[in-house]
Amino acid sequence: MAFWLADKREGQDTDFIQRFDPHYWTVDFPRPMMASAVSAGPADLQVDLVFHRKSDLCGLIWASEDAWDHPLLGYDTDRDYARTTLRFDWRSSGDMMPLDAVNGPTLTIEGRDAAGQQRSWYVRLWNYAIGSPTDARIELPFSSLSGGWDISENPDPVWPSDIDRMFISLVPTSYAAGDDTLLPTPAQAQVTLANIACEGERAMLVIGDAILPAHGVQMATAYDDSYNLNPARVLRNCRQLGYRGRICHYVGMSHFMALADRGDVVLEVAQPAELCTPAERWHASFFAACAAADFQPIVSLSYELFAEICPDTWQQRAHDGTPGRTGWVPPSALLSPASSDAMDWLQAAARAFTALQLAAGLPVLFQVGEPWWWTPADGAICLYDDAARAALGGNPPVITDMRAPLDQAQLDLLDAAGALLAASTIALADAVRAEAGAAGAETMLLAFTPTILAEDMPELRRANLPTGWAWPAFDRLQLEDYDWLTAGAEALRKAAYRTVDERLGYPRERQDYLSGFVLRPEDAAAFWPRIDAGLDEAASRGIEHLYVWALPQVCRDGYLRLPASKDDDMQAFDDVPYPLALGRDTMTSPEFVTNVSVTASGHERRSSQWADARTRYDVGPGIRSEAEMAVLLQFFRARRGAARGFRLSDPFDHSSNGMTGTPTHTDQPIGTGDGLTASFPLVKSYGDGEEPQVRRITRPVAGSVRVAIDGEPAAGWALQDGGVIAFETAPPDGAAITAGFLFDVPVRFAEDRLDLSALAFRAGEVPSIPLVELREAV
DSSP: OOEEOSSSSSSSSSSEETTTOOOOOOOOOOOOOOOEEEEEEETTTEEEEEEEEOOOOOEEEEEEEEOOTTTTTTTOOOOTTTTTTEEEEEEEEEOOOTTTTTOEEEEEEEEETSSSEEEEEEEEEGEEEEETTEEEEEEGGGGEEEESTTTTTTOOOOOOEEEEEEEEEEOTTTOOOOOOOOEEEEEEEEEEOOOOOOOOEEEEEEEOOOOOOOOOOOEEHHHHHHTSSOOOHHHHHHTTOOOSSSEEEEESSSSOOOEOOOSSOOOEEEOOOBOHHHHHHHHHHHHHHHHHOOOEHHHEEEEEGGGGGGGGGGGGOOOTTOOBBBBSSOOEBBOOOOHHHHHHHHHHHHHHHHHHHHHHTTTTTEEEOOOOOOOOOOOOOOOOOOHHHHHHHHOHHHHOOTOOOOOOOHHHHHHHHHHHHHHHHHHHHHHHHHGGGGOOOEEEEEEEEHHHTTTTTTTTTHHHHHHGTTTTTTSSSEEOHHHHHHTTTTHHHHHHHHHHHHHHOOOGEEEEEEEEOOOGGGGGGHHHHHHHHHHHHHHHHHHHEEEOOOOOHHHHHTEEEEEOOOGOOOOOEEEOSSSSOOOOOOOOEEOEEEEEEEEEEEEEEEEEOSOOOEEEEEEEEGGHHHHHHHHHHHHHHHHHTTSSSEOOOOOOBBBBBBSSOOOOOTEEEEEEEOOOOOOEEEEEEEEESSSSSEEEEOOOOTTTTTHHHHHHHHHHHEEEEETTEEEOOOOTTEEEEEEBBBBBBEEESSSSOOOOHHHHHHHHHHOOOEEEEOOOOO
């Protein structure tokens, strides 16, 4: 399907928002503290905070440049705040430093002075407040704003015309800069900016307001990527970019959980699992907004947990005791399916999110996300934490490298580990079902095939694709394979689909596909075409629920999935041959389109508009009798004139071997192997040299195709629709792929009218039956 990587608006719709609109503030802070900002009304912003250390500081940020929204939906950059005033009502509660305190809320303004030098100003909000230290009306006139403690004696005038961003600092009452001592108990606080209003010369901002029609693809989001944004802002991007229906929402591994003190400087997840207040408020707001916009969020919970807050006894470990770690920085740990404490914690977290879904009036949709036994880069498998050892017999055989040959005892161990993993995931799904009660729950399992079906670890599937997951253990099976997808490893992807189908047996209508993602922006141009094509390929397999992973990359790279147009629809084609033999007088006229301009000096400039010719035919001279005229008339009516295409064997050019010769395996080069690509379209080249004219062959004659790899006849391939050779195993890197074939030309009648006269035919007049070649989508 068509897509676009937009880097800016190019005439799309816009609207206006008030500057300092509550939906567009963000928060930022250091781990392990937590904060969220949600809309509390049309002009109100509520910030919930949890402080853990004396040094914790949260910034409530307004940025002059929109760094979060899609390029077609973001607000315009405007760094000039001159003659503009911000007003709001300040209310704070809980363990929040009051406005009049030494370290009270301060507006830090970052920008440049009148001379263009980078600098910051520190505006004490209390200097512009009327009311109490916890309940005040604040007015900030930027053209007369000053930083400093006492603006009457030592004002530091703000230059308002070149501001990059500003943020209000929010700290606990015991704040001490640089002191990372843990607070005796987590400090809860709340700040509300109510009745936010902006007035003056630059009070409004232009904002992108493009709205794409629904295109049938759904969105994936992640809390760890969007905790700093207002949930309403997240959903605006989803809806206006054409995503509808379900949202696969990964709740993350580092921000949603409440933490507890486990020593002077150590924090771990609270037990039993609780959502920290900011995450609970964010998700309550997110789910309510989903319900209002007719989205159905899927709560995705994984076995991954930020290593810094994960109890040691919960973590998967290799045979030498090394804990499993992902490649993220900072890393995450993997929870052991054998640890009852870890699994109890996961189940409690799942129940908490389920309760929020029910409270919002949403259907309970729950995904167990990528559960597996971790395999680090050295090939080991993390089956050897104390709980796993006990569950696997007390002294399980050691596997040091999953890439090495394994004996029967090791294979049995992998099967037992798979059963343990499956049991833990089913127990997690059961906990959700129990919490949902009479409302019911739909449970899903997400599997990442490039890891669990790694080519160099053929037995890993015993542990990480256990038969205990077989249909109907879960209501839906969701697959993602972005490492293979973005690398172009087509044969591996298709082989994985076959393996999963054989091993788990989920009906096609019970399978979903997640396509993505692009980790680095420099890969966007190469990866997004493959991601978009992956969605189309999954749809062609009959997969109903398709998701793009994930919204932050969609917004960063400007990806737009465009709805199908009439031109994208399959044009009507009857895969039948023209019914009459063509005579020697049949006319064939290949044509190109070339723009030729002549300069004043008589020289030419030629520009070729078509890479391939479009051939016209007149098959009238082939009609030999009135009986054949009747056959033609019947065929013409069956095609509804020019409406429906059909096959024609060009008498002058229908073979890969020359023009009409017998095909051989090595007639035409169709590609070079790279070890990943498995599909090669049939083509025919005309002319010698480095730049022959290449013709795409979409209608080869069945049974005529021969294929060779490095000159040797190839096996293990199939001819797919559209004239594509698909190998079961990708040809090796550097291998020359060649093919021979007979082919027909897709054509249609050039006109909707057919003039035939028996009298004229008897008089020797030859009718004109013009046909025109079809350019088929490939």
